[in-house]
Every structure is written in structure tokens, then in C-alpha cells.
Amino acid sequence: MALSLIDLFLIALICLALPIESWVAVKLAERHMDKGPSRARSWLYAYSIVSLWVIAGLALWLGIIHQGRSLADFGFGWPAGWRGQLPWALALIATGPFLYYWLRITRQADARKAVREAIDASGGYNPIIARNRSEFCQFLGLGFTAGVTEEVIFRAYLLMLFAMVMPLWLAVLLALIAFCLPHAYQGMIGVIQSFVMGAVLTGIVLLGGSIWPAVLLHIAVDWLGALINWTLVKTEPEDALHANPS
Secondary structure, eight states, rough: OOOHHHHHHHIIIIIIIHHHHHHHHHHHHHHHHOOOOOHHHHHHHHHHHHHHHHHHHHHHHHIIIITTTTTTTTTOOOOOHHHHHHHHHHHHHHHHHHHHHHHHHHHHHHHHHHHHHHHHHTTTTTTTOOOOOHHHHHHHHHHHHHHHHHHIIIIIHHHHHHHHHSSHHHHHHHHHHHGGHHHHGGGHHHHHHHHHHHHHHHHHHHHHHHHHHHHHHHHHHHHHHHHHHHHHHHHHHHHHHHHHHO
């Protein structure tokens, strides 16, 4: 099956424009940190939310309205049978380590110290991490958005298109690379983490034929990551006081 011009346009938008846009948006926010870091981060969160929903909406709208595809073609069907329930179980299991990690750093100052040292060793805190309660709530909105829209964009749409014109293993690999590109601003460690997480999400989608378990896992991981970072930020003054008593 040949890809249409609409498909080629969206592939270019996802694989080329989205990574460039993400990189530029982060760099613009970083440049304005000295003028108002909270405002810069809030702008970045809002901009990212809007751009992701626009691209996901375009993929669904053009695919359904102009090409006659159904929501089921995009993986929106509800998984049925034992094979359909297995991805839900895998999603919950995959969430476990992140939940354990968050609970551990919540309760143990030594664990928080180890995480901060690891962050410092890798180049320090990411400047887009939420630093106050308002930013944290906005970041949760971004995490929800990414969990839904990135599964639509990279698993439901892009993977489906690639699988139409190439072997499945190659379609999976190219979709994973495309998923990693918008995360390039996080550095090599962030790209590797995105690739591994994307592989897990892709496996869950392929196993059950539905994106919903992957959406659940994606949102859970993003939210738990936000909670971990917020816990480190919130406890930083207290931990510093205990580490350097007067």
C-alpha cells in the first residue's frame, strides 16, 4: 500500500518539524530563564501541550476524515480476551519500579542524596523541571498530554504507516528513532531512556492491539517522574540543613 501525500506530510511534520520545534522551544525557554525562570517554564509547558495536541489532532482528523480510517485502525479499540488483558498487567507491572523509586526517595534522605549526586554527575538539574507548586501542576498537565498524544502520534499513527510499507521490525525501529528525536534536548541519557521506554510501550501496543494500556503506562511514568523531581526540589532545603548543621 502506497502512502498518500497527506501521510508523507505528517511523517515530515512528526520526524523533522517536531524534533526541531522541541529543541528550539527548550533553547528559547533556557535563554529567558534569567529574566523570569517560572514564566519561561510555564510558557514552555503551555507551548508543548498545544503543539502536541495539534499534531495528534491532525493525524486523527486527516486519517479519519480524509482517508476513511477508523478509530480502531489507530488502536483506540478496547483490548479483549486474555491477550488483550495482558498489556494492562504489563503496564501496571512496569509502573511498579517508578512507584517504588518515588516512595523510597520520599522516605529516605540518603536515597535523595544519591539521586542528586547522580544528577550532578550527569550535568545538573534540567532547567525545565518544575521548581514550585504551580509549575508542578502545569507539568502534570504536560505529562497527561504527552501520555495521550505521543501514543497517538508515534504508536497509533507513525508505526501503523511504516508497517504498511516495510517489515514490522524496521517499522518499529524507525518509529522508536522518531520518538527519541524530540527528546534529544535531554542529552544522550534522555535519548536512551526514551528509546527503552518507547520499546516497552511499542511492545504493549503490538501485544494487545490497543494504545490504551500504553497511554496509561506513559502517563503514570511521566507523573511519577514529575513527583520524583518535585520531591527532590521540595526536600532540598531540609536535606541541605541536615547535611550542614550550624
